Structure formats: structure tokens, C-alpha cells
Amino acid sequence: MTLSSWANSRLVMRHGSRRILLLALLAFTLASAVHLAAAYSVGETIWSFVILQAATMACFGLIGANAGALAMEPLGHIAGTASSLQGLITTVGGALIGLAIGQLFDGTTLPFLAGFTLCGAAALTVAHWANSRPFADTRDQAEVEVQETASRPA
Known part of the structure; x- marks a missing residue:
């Protein structure tokens, strides 16, 4: 996760958070499904x-940073409150989902892997729906501005 988070800091400038999020969710879901099948x-x-x-x-590691950044994107004017609410929702939601999956424990990793696969598929579906609206650019405007500033001569 550390390496993928570091790679994300480099990739996001070239490809944008939305594209990386969708591809990472697809790869996560496929990797989980392969693991479950195996x-x-x-x-x-x-x-x-x-x-x-x-x-x-x-x-x-690619999903967390990009999903969080995209969720916060339109909420700059109330960033502190939005960040607190985002933390609450992810913590409580993760605990409840973990509780449900934990109740299915049968001595194998199959419920755990099925949970990863189902949660990945659900997240991919929601992210695809949320990003189905047309955007002027697949990269975030803040990312574009940082990249343009960095490429200007001093």
C-alpha cells in the first residue's frame, strides 16, 4: 500500500484522480475475485x-487517496466539517460491513474474500455511476493548475 500510495502521487498528475480511481477499483475487484476463485x-x-x-x-492504496480527494472536491468551503463527516461514515460503515462479514466466518478465508469482492463490485458500481456525468476534463482542476504551475519557467 505504501508503494501504491507513492505511485499514486506521481500517476495522479498525468491521469487524474477519477481515471485512477475507476481503474484501481476495477483491478481491486478483479484481484479479489481471482483470489476468491483460487x-x-x-x-x-x-x-x-x-x-x-x-x-x-x-x-x-490507490483507491483510498483518490476516493477521499474526489469526495472532498466540491466541499472546500466546509472542508473541516466534510472531512470529519467523511471519517465518521467510513469508520462506522467499515465497522458495520466488517461485523456482517465477520458473522459469516467459517474457519476459512472465503467470507473475507467474498466480502472484498462484493464490496469492490459495489464501490465500482457507485464510482462509475458518480462519474458518469460529463466532465470537461478527466483530471481535477486543482491538479491541472499544479501541473501548469510546475511546468512554467522560473
Whole structure:
């Protein structure tokens, strides 16, 4: 997640938060689905779990920063309040979803992996719907301004 967060800081300037978010959510959902299918069909070892979970969490490192930034984008005038509310919603929502998935524990990783896959698919659906409105540019205006300022001669 650290490496993907660092990579995100470089990629977001070229491709924009929206595009990275949608691609990262797609990759997260696919990686989770592959992990679930592998665990269900052939079982898993500690090494298959570590490798497939690392791929999933690398995608998660791209999702968190971009989703948070895009959610806050139109709320600059009340940024502190919006940030607090965003933290509350993600914490309580994550705890409730975790509680529901935890109740399905059967001694395997299958409920955990199914939860990742379903939550990824739901998040991808919501993000695709939220970004289906036409935008003038796929990059955030603030990102465009930073990039233009950085490229100007001193």
C-alpha cells in the first residue's frame, strides 16, 4: 500500500484522480475475485494468500487517496466539517460491513474474500455511476493548475 500510495502521487498528475480511481477499483475487484476463485477451487497456502492479498491491497492504496480527494472536491468551503463527516461514515460503515462479514466466518478465508469482492463490485458500481456525468476534463482542476504551475519557467 505504501508503494501504491507513492505511485499514486506521481500517476495522479498525468491521469487524474477519477481515471485512477475507476481503474484501481476495477483491478481491486478483479484481484479479489481471482483470489476468491483460487481459494475456493484449489485452496490456498500462506504464500498464495500473501501474494494475492498484496495485489489486492496495492489497488486499495490507490483507491483510498483518490476516493477521499474526489469526495472532498466540491466541499472546500466546509472542508473541516466534510472531512470529519467523511471519517465518521467510513469508520462506522467499515465497522458495520466488517461485523456482517465477520458473522459469516467459517474457519476459512472465503467470507473475507467474498466480502472484498462484493464490496469492490459495489464501490465500482457507485464510482462509475458518480462519474458518469460529463466532465470537461478527466483530471481535477486543482491538479491541472499544479501541473501548469510546475511546468512554467522560473
